[in-house]
Amino acid sequence: MSAEAPSRPNGLNYGLDDIPKPFPKALGLGLQHVLTMFGATIAVPFILSPFLEFDGGQLAILISSVFICSAVATFLQVQFGSRLPIVQGVSFAFLGPFIGLASTYQGVDAMRYIAGGIMAGAVVEMIVGFGGIGGLLRRYVTPITIAPVIALIGLSLFDAATFNSSLNWWVALSTLGVIFVYSLILAPRVRMFSLFPILLAVLTVYAVLLVMSLAGAIPEDSAAFVSFGAVGTTPWIRGLVPGEGGIFLPWGSPLLPPLGFIFAILAAYLASTIESFGDYHAVSRIAGAGDPDARTINRGIGFEGVGCFFTGLLGGFSSTSYSENIGLVGLTKVASRFVVLLGAGFLLVFGLVAKVGAVIASIPTPIVGGVYLALFGLIAAVGLSNLRRADLDSQRNLMIVGFLLFMGLVVPNYFNNYVGEDWSLFGIDLLTSIVQGIGSSGIAVAAILGLLLDNLIPGTDEERGVGVYDLGTKAPVIPPEDMRGM
Template sequence: MSAEAPNRPHGLKYGLDEIPKPLPKAMALGLQHVLTMFGATVAVPFILSPFLEFDSGQLAILISSVFICSAIATFLQVQFGSRLPIVQGVSFAFLGPFIGIALTYQGEDAMRYIAGAIMAGAVVEMAIGFGGIGGLLRRYVTPITIAPVIALIGLSLYDATVINASPNWWLALATTALIVLFGLVLAPRSRMISLFPILLAVVTAYLVCLLLSVTGVLPETVAGYVSFGVVGETPWVRGFDVGGGGLIFPWGTPLFDLGFFFAILAAYLASTIESFGDYHAISRIAGAGDPDAKTINRGIGMEGVGCFFTGIFGGFSSTSYSENIGLVGLTKVASRAVVLIGAVFLLLFGFVAKIGAFIATIPGPIVGGVYLALFGLIAAIGLSNLRRVDLDSQRNLMILGIVLFSGFVFPQYFGNYAGDEWSLFGIGWLTSIVRAIGSSGIAVAAVLGLLLDNLVPGTDEERGVGTYDLGTKDPVIPPGDMQGV
């Protein structure tokens, strides 16, 4: 990783190598990461379950597998990959290809093809990372590309927020209000509160819902009612068998299809660029400066390794979780140890299925309220990169406007207006790739940003190349320009 930034970021409570003490505090901080990612982690299995035609038992196995895969991928990333405090979890970028596979094959057969596509694509991602290709992006990815990509990571998740919050907006808004109360109003007055704003908000909202549910004030038909039925139906411990719902290849041996492979490569592209932006965002928050080429290469390569294990253990492709980066920005706790503790909790939830089932009783509107607070923070962190570029430049404003707006326009077109008959020159695999990229606002922003910023003429100072160090506000004075200083 690059050398530490000359100044520790204002308000940073724990740096990369610092361990919160005592241990219960560190454990609570790690659990807070799990609670932050829980909604998105469980959402993908629930979204895909109807397409897969899974029953409740199969869904329980799928959720358990997702927890285990996230734990393994997080450990590999933090310990051997980028070595940044990044939580790995299920990526929404892969939903399109996965749904396409589920519409072709149902049930466990679909999961076998999904596993095959994940593992094949993971090999490509590993080659890009460990082959040194990922680090080359540093030469071409400037703040003009990074800023809209990170911003769209947060903004594009508005739909997940609406889906979770819409059954009970009052509860969602109350949860957001609690986050503001704990994170912005009370945090400056109490160090302990400043460390656990999300956890305190979620626990407070959950206890209120539980009390209203037990007393009958909140009926079962209202979103926010806490039901423990799923806990009783879930077994205590996950089996260690191979196949048949066991730990390894729970859906059977993977199956491979060339069309699915090309379709999922576009999702890997979006995931890689998203992670590239996440590495920069978390480095800035942690005060570590720009991640160097080796850090990026290790991070991308290890994400590929994590995805490969995902195929083995029957889950879905993993990537860096932006909401957890937002949590680090909110709590100012950038400790690797905290994230590794979170990985232990994830592994525990995967093996002791009833624990995960109990957390699943958290009402969706509470999760939506958390998203409402964190996803906007991610967008703001992304846009803050623009302070390094010349915002008086018509070139930069035009490129940024096109990239940001296209991140919303193209997914709308491919999702609602480009029918099944749409084709690019009649080439099936190429059409699948273009559709997959066009359906992801993050992928659209990454591709357009890279092309426009590197093809349209502009000076390095105008583009923010080498002008500012990430995480500082002071311009870097090139050697030989020290006169008068």
């Protein structure tokens, strides 16, 4: 980041180096980050669990491991990596190859192959970052690629938002309504609501559902019912001894998957890296710190690889920067690194003290769906706001961006709904695996097509927005009223 950039520009409640006081306020802000990422963090374990054929106990270990992995990766990123207020969590870009491995190698064996694939890809990502390759991408990865990739992160999650909300629409919509009231109506008038809109909204709806559940107004089989049944059967502390149930290598020693799966995982790493590249710019711009320089990007990508490597040892899934939490930074105007580190501390506690996680897991899924409805659209808007760096009057840029957005939705839909299990590309298994791994991820599709089209089709640096990054000038800070309108 540029050294002359202020740590607390106008419009922010707390800048990069600020420590909110009193301390309970900082704790609340950190917890809000955890609540924002909570649904997405546990979503991947729940999605993969049927393919892994895990029982309830194994699923609990998997969720606990994911919390610990996210805590470690977030700490490394904020303290040593990009040093931006970025939360690291489970990446959806890897679902395709992980489902393939879970379908091929059942149960614990599948997790050993997943761990091996994660660690192999993490080494490549560390080479890209610490080798200085990530910073070189600054000239080739422009807003024309970054904007659609980040936007598709939000748009591609519509199914998760729909599923969580559809379990009980009135709860999801009530949560959404409370978030809008707290963040857009009360926040300008009451400071507390400007700092904790998501947390207060979740607690408000949760309290109402808890009272209704205790009063019998909500049946036990309803998705809106608040149940503490799992709390009593959950152990207090995770063990330290390696093996199932332990913190380290809970599924056994990692195994290297077949080459086709490795290429599919590397394709997911490419999408994840492009996503993080855009996230560094997005959160740095929101924080008013200017564009991240090459060194910041290299450190960020390198330590993201380190975090993923530890993920393989701790039994979770690949980590990446969480755009929904960047949306939260924009919504609350709290860009403090200290707050995000506190969030990492909460994640570590939830992973080690399993009962705490069990209590949080009692939050009904429709509430999480309502949070998704509020934030995923904001992610898309923040992504598209990167286009203000480029020439939006350029037919070239509009054509490429529109094509990337459309293909990022069409190609995954084709592979998920119209390509059968017997589909093959020229009868070459390796090529088939690579194409399927890329094609099933809209983020990967947009990243690859964006890199190709934006760098092959003639366009000036000013037109593409390259000059803004290379000159290291400050990005325009989104005024509070503009961000609230997203």
